[in-house]
Amino acid sequence: MRRPLPSVEEFVQGIRASDRVLLGQAITLVESGREDHQALAREVMAQLLRNAKPLSTLRIAVTGAPGVGKSTFIEALGMHLVGLGKRPAVLAIDPSSAVSGGSILGDKTRMERLSAAEQAFIRPSPAGDSLGGVARKTREAMVLVEAAGFDTVIIETVGVGQSEIAAQRMTDLFLLLLLPGAGDELQGIKRGIVEMADFLVVNKADGDRVKWANQARGHYLNATHLLPPKPSAWQPRVMVCSSLENTGIAELWTAIEAFQHETLTNGFLEENRRQQARFWLEDSIEAGLKTMFYKHPAVKAKLAELEAEVLAGRMSPTEAAERVVGIFGY
């Protein structure tokens, strides 16, 4: 026998009381494709947002090439936050998980200590057939974990280009992890990603690699000095750390707090969040429009007919689109 879903009230109260089971269920609801789940999720979100204090949280995107040690780094940073009495939550954006069938945070052996910490919350990446869909779900999950009292949300991305941009569009701070060794400075990371970073952190500065890490730091310092000023007025910081030996993590967090203070003071954090809400609204409208459109019975029939014309090369896609959109909405 399947248990009925909790009610809106049960979800709202449970999440506010930081009930992990209900929080997890709510995120599952957000990720669900079922319409009744979506309707319930929207109602829960709407109620939670009414009492949200958004500027009391910090949203951090963490990215870097495969092998740079993202999980170990996030665990070290997360454990440092737990030690300070903070409550970190880790979410992931991984549009490729739908393809590979895996999920980047799904591996139970990763972030063992952080997973076990009472004050922390880790959620594997949602499955999704498009980056847009995955990003939408991650944004909603972020609202839920913040409502449950998690004050520092870390969004982990897998470096496949667009997911970094999606992550930047939903966070306050963009942190790029790098490998030691000035020689491989590019590491497959596009210049645009380096330009987006508020923090460039050379990880694995331990053992023989300390020297290379410091060299890399010098290189990136030069590179970031050449960049135009950011809208946040924040001068990107280049730091080194070892997630393994837990060095540099406390210094990094102090610098992140300075970022938070500066951008709260100069109004960037708030203005950026407003801009992000605007993007989110636009994305949601687009998704809603498409869903409504493709479900419309007259559209379905006409589209099948016009698509056949297009595929046979008898009609331009532009003309077919105009015709099928024309039967809708007037």
Place this chain on the structure above:
Amino acid sequence: MRRPLPSVEEFVQGIRASDRVLLGQAITLVESGREDHQALAREVMAQLLRNAKPLSTLRIAVTGAPGVGKSTFIEALGMHLVGLGKRPAVLAIDPSSAVSGGSILGDKTRMERLSAAEQAFIRPSPAGDSLGGVARKTREAMVLVEAAGFDTVIIETVGVGQSEIAAQRMTDLFLLLLLPGAGDELQGIKRGIVEMADFLVVNKADGDRVKWANQARGHYLNATHLLPPKPSAWQPRVMVCSSLENTGIAELWTAIEAFQHETLTNGFLEENRRQQARFWLEDSIEAGLKTMFYKHPAVKAKLAELEAEVLAGRMSPTEAAERVVGIFGY
């Protein structure tokens, strides 16, 4: 006094007769944001498509990091095609041109010889405020130049991640230009881009750099052998050339012809074009839906009201989207 625009018939006949002035005007029409221009452009496109022989053309995407010599390469390849009696057209995808104010093919000093060639056609990148818009215009411009008898369309992209993907989604063949020197093998190019390539061409194999170019070729040969087979069943080719000394260009073209022959024979070229028409239809529907939606008077009023709620943090973007989409289309 402004001259009236040519009629649909004048456009169609002029383009079929390969009248460059009318072709240029038609592309301008496609790029125009004005609704009457768009309507005229759609009608012209519709008529031209009725007689199109799409599989008689080849569409090539050329990409590579800044400094790799894309223009010089395209000029060398284009002049080789002119020498063979073919008719190349060069278009560009450059979503950044709207920001920088420039256009990547706008510089008159670039591709001087090819610009002057009777059989070639070069069109600077359209301005656009989004990659989607720019890609749409480039696709339509491609249909126009093909209708004018240009048989080989080269789409030049500027390496900013998404534009390569947009270019791949509208072409038959993806060619990645690389610099000599195995040390800097990544050149800021994501692995995903390397995996997309049908041809990896190490440019600037001249003078002292021949040795490095051959080393780089060996490196990429190894890298491509590890890749899973492509849907086209084409094994990526790794070649070297010097656009400056015009070496390797003829060999490259012979290999490109082998690609064309193989993918025509195994049906990939046709199936790929059909899939691209499907994407194009979807993109056009999406654009059409959004245009219709945001123009709707009731939507405008409601949206302003709901956006204010969202920005004040009183309503979730998801809920606002649902409400505003709800007033449309029912």
